[in-house]
Amino acid sequence: MHHVLRRLDLNLLPVFDAVYRHRSVRLAAVELSMSTSALSHALTRLREFLKDPLFYREGHKMCPSVYAEELAPHIAQSLCALNQRLSPVKPFDPLNSSESFRIxxxxxxxxxxxxxxxxxxxKMAPNIQFELCHLPNNPALNELLAGEVDLALGFSEPDDASHQDLDEVELFNDEFIVIGSSRRQSLTLDEYLAAGHLVVTPWNEKKGLLDTHLGHLGLERRIVLKTPSMLSSPHIIAKSDLLMAxxxxxxxxxxxMADVNSFKLPFYAPPFTVKIYSHKRSGKKSSTDWLKGVISRSIKDQIISESRVINA
Structure with missing residues (x-):
């Protein structure tokens, strides 16, 4: 693999690039902080390796050969890409950044x-932008690994396995409750199983998360309506006898938003943890690390604020 590159002194490529751009050995030497004799020697070595004159003198200019014209854009592109990738990463400056995050x-x-x-x-980053997209699965593993999204906001239960290539930041723990119309005043397990259910399935799954836990108990509920969106669901519940976790x-x-009552889930289901997922080798690690920190702090401040209101 790379049998040509193993035999080539890669320091000769910036020499070629500089001579091609300046059409001058002297100016190329100045740019590369070399003597003209050292640059001429380097150019001779590259000519011998490639078996092509590469440049010939015409008046005061070094004119490229046909082969040099073919090589030049590829060498320039490769040097530029390597220079960008190998340069030290600059600290992310949120105040002056116009970066866009796909989440x-x-x-x-x-x-x-x-x-x-x-x-x-x-307040902190007035020019950055967000594009929120549908989470096709939890935790958008394929999309994160492919670099199609910068972050994913998902959740996991205590026994869910972590992926070795993903970083996870825990935001908060949550649990399911049940809502029903205001006409319903209580909810037993028998009443829960006898009722029809609306289930939000964000990943178009056949059943909801709670159906797995019911199955472990040898129980099953009757799903009447499945929807990928939570927006209309409370209003459907308010005007029907359906239940919704x-x-x-x-x-x-x-x-x-709607005339509903809340009830404790009448069987055990473990709590789950809302998380931020990101790829460990993200090309935007500096900025995504900053954003993860801001999200974590905003959630923590919100939870503290709500706790103060409850305890007031």
Whole structure:
């Protein structure tokens, strides 16, 4: 592999590039901080290796050969790419950055994170942009590994395995509760199983997360309606006898949107943890690390603020 490069002194490539751009041995030598004799010697070595004159003198200019004209754009592009990749990474400057972040979310994770986050972002990084896209699976593993998204906002249960190539930042723990229309005043396990259910399936899965836990108990619920979006669901619940399991973090806001009552889940299901997922070898690591920190702080401040209101 790389049988040509193993035999070539790669220091000769910047020499070629400088002579091609300046059409001058003297000016190329000045740019590369070399003597003209040293640069001429380097150019001779490259000519011998490539078996082509590369440049010939015409008046005061070094004119490229046909082969040099063919090589020049490829060498210039390769040197530029290597220089950018090998340069020390500059610290991310949020105040002056206009970077765009593509983040995979569900209705729930976007609802949890972005209301508080955007107030912070407007002050700290007024020119950065976000593109929120549908989370095709949890935790958008393939999209993160392929670099199609910068971050993913998902969640995991205690027994879920971590992926070796992903970094995870835990934001907060949550659990499911049940909402039903205001006509319902209580909820037993028998009533839960007898009712019809609306299930939000953000990844178009056949069943919801709670159906797995019911299955472990040898139980099954009757799913009447599946939807990928949480937005219309509370209003459907308010005007029907259906039940819906919903994370407790958004229960208060949901109750303010529709005429529903909340109930404790009538069987055990483990809590889950909302997380930020990112690729360990992200090309935007400096900026995504900064953003993960801002998200974590905004969530923590929001939880502290809500706790003070409850305890007041």
């Amino acid at each position: 995979a979310v569900t209705d729930y994770t976007a609802f949890c994170v972005f209301p508080a986050l955007m107030g912070e972002i407007e 919903i994370p407790s973090y958004v229960a208060g806001q949901i109750a303010a």
